[in-house]
Amino acid sequence: MVPPVISIRNLSKVYAGGDEALRDVSLDIARGEIFALLGPNGAGKTTLISIVCGIVTPTRGTVVADGHDIVRDYRAARRKIGLVPQELHTDAFETVLATVRFSRGLFGRPPDDGFVETLLKDLSLWDRRASKMMELSGGMKRRVMIAKALSHEPDILFLDEPTAGVDVELRRDMWALVRRLRDSGVTIILTTHYIEEAQEMADRVGVISKGALILVEEKKALMRKLGKKQLTLNLAEPMLRVPPELADWHLALNADGQELLYVFDANEERTGIPSLLRRMSDLGIAFKDLHTRESSLEDIFVGLVSTRSGQ
Ligand SMILES: Nc1ncnc2c1ncn2[C@@H]1O[C@H](COP(=O)(O)OP(=O)(O)O)[C@@H](O)[C@H]1O
Numbered sequence: 001m002v003p004p005v006i007s008i009r010n011l012s013k014v015y016a017g018g019d020e021a022l023r024d025v026s027l028d029i030a031r032g033e034i035f036a037l038l039g040p041n042g043a044g045k046t047t048l049i050s051i052v053c054g055i056v057t058p059t060r061g062t063v064v065a066d067g068h069d070i071v072r073d074y075r076a077a078r079r080k081i082g083l084v085p086q087e088l089h090t091d092a093f094e095t096v097l098a099t100v101r102f103s104r105g106l107f108g109r110p111p112d113d114g115f116v117e118t119l120l121k122d123l124s125l126w127d128r129r130a131s132k133m134m135e136l137s138g139g140m141k142r143r144v145m146i147a148k149a150l151s152h153e154p155d156i157l158f159l160d161e162p163t164a165g166v167d168v169e170l171r172r173d174m175w176a177l178v179r180r181l182r183d184s185g186v187t188i189i190l191t192t193h194y195i196e197e198a199q200e201m202a203d204r205v206g207v208i209s210k211g212a213l214i215l216v217e218e219k220k221a222l223m224r225k226l227g228k229k230q231l232t233l234n235l236a237e238p239m240l241r242v243p244p245e246l247a248d249w250h251l252a253l254n255a256d257g258q259e260l261l262y263v264f265d266a267n268e269e270r271t272g273i274p275s276l277l278r279r280m281s282d283l284g285i286a287f288k289d290l291h292t293r294e295s296s297l298e299d300i301f302v303g304l305v306s307t308r309s310g311q
């Protein structure tokens with residue numbers, strides 16, 4: 001078996017304030033994959049990335065990146081890694097070209113103007129190479145952050161929320177770039193709170209919630225789980241409990257008994273909806289309105305967490 005390019009074991013982080021940001025996270029990243037770490041704000045995504053990149057010290061656990069322990073062998077590990085942080089920070093008065101060249105030097109790489117030129121052209125930054133950072137739009141600044149992260153030719157690239165708050169065009173460009181990088185052999189770990197992005201990009205997805213990695217799965221398998229929809233029936237008369245005759249559908253009662261909720265699998269040929277509506281009609285249960293919606297990330301978290309505790 002090919003050894004993983006990143007191996008994370010029993011990683012925990014408790015911040016000085018007492019916040020437990022990571023709880024016993026173990027994860028292997030395969031060489032050449034695109035791994036999406038999906039989770040809501042505050043889940044611990046940035047903390048995890050920051051530990052692997054040596055910016056935050058773990059409370060417990062170990063990380064090995066490309067054969068190097070990130071604490072004992074920090075410089076060697078860090079040289080293999082490029083990081084595009086969530087927050088954009090650059091020197092406002094430097095030019096694009098100087099920023100990227102300088103970053104390459106930071107990681108002990110000899111100057112290579114040919115490489116930097118190709119990189120800037122790939123990111124559509126070459127025409128702006130003489131611009132000062134403060135003259136650039138947010139989208140352009142983000143491109144420079146990516147160029148900086150790639151300037152020392154890392155094998156592993158971390159992108160922390162690369163498309164949060166960027167426009168559709170830049171998001172597409174970013175996705176295309178990530179694919180090109182993967183094709184050139186770079187392993188990519190990105191964080192996102194957009195299911196759509198994980199769905200579009202990732203080979204594998206990890207779901208993180210409240211510091212715990214609650215699921216790691218091939219994207220295709222996860223997408224089947226995400227294919228759940230919810231039907232809400234607004235009842236004409238409120239109910240105290242779900243009638244036993246409707247037990248087969250595992251309904252929930254909401255909004256003080258005014259709504260019946262039915263979760264169904266949109267991928268299934270038989271959703272169970274026609275039979276449910278017939279049975280309700282037989283029982284004389286009337287409804288005023290009904291609507292369906294896709295499960296949100298939050299529903300999925302709730303679903304996953306309740307499945308786990310039910311085991
Ligand atoms: N420097 C810090 N000091 C104290 N608490 C922090 C710090 N950074 C993050 N946290 C806390 O750790 C938790 C995880 O945060 P973070 O890793 O930024 O999550 P995410 O990137 O998924 O939004 C949050 O509760 C956050 O408030």
Ligand SMILES: [Mg+2]
Nearest residue numbers: 045046047086
């Ligand atoms: Mg974050």
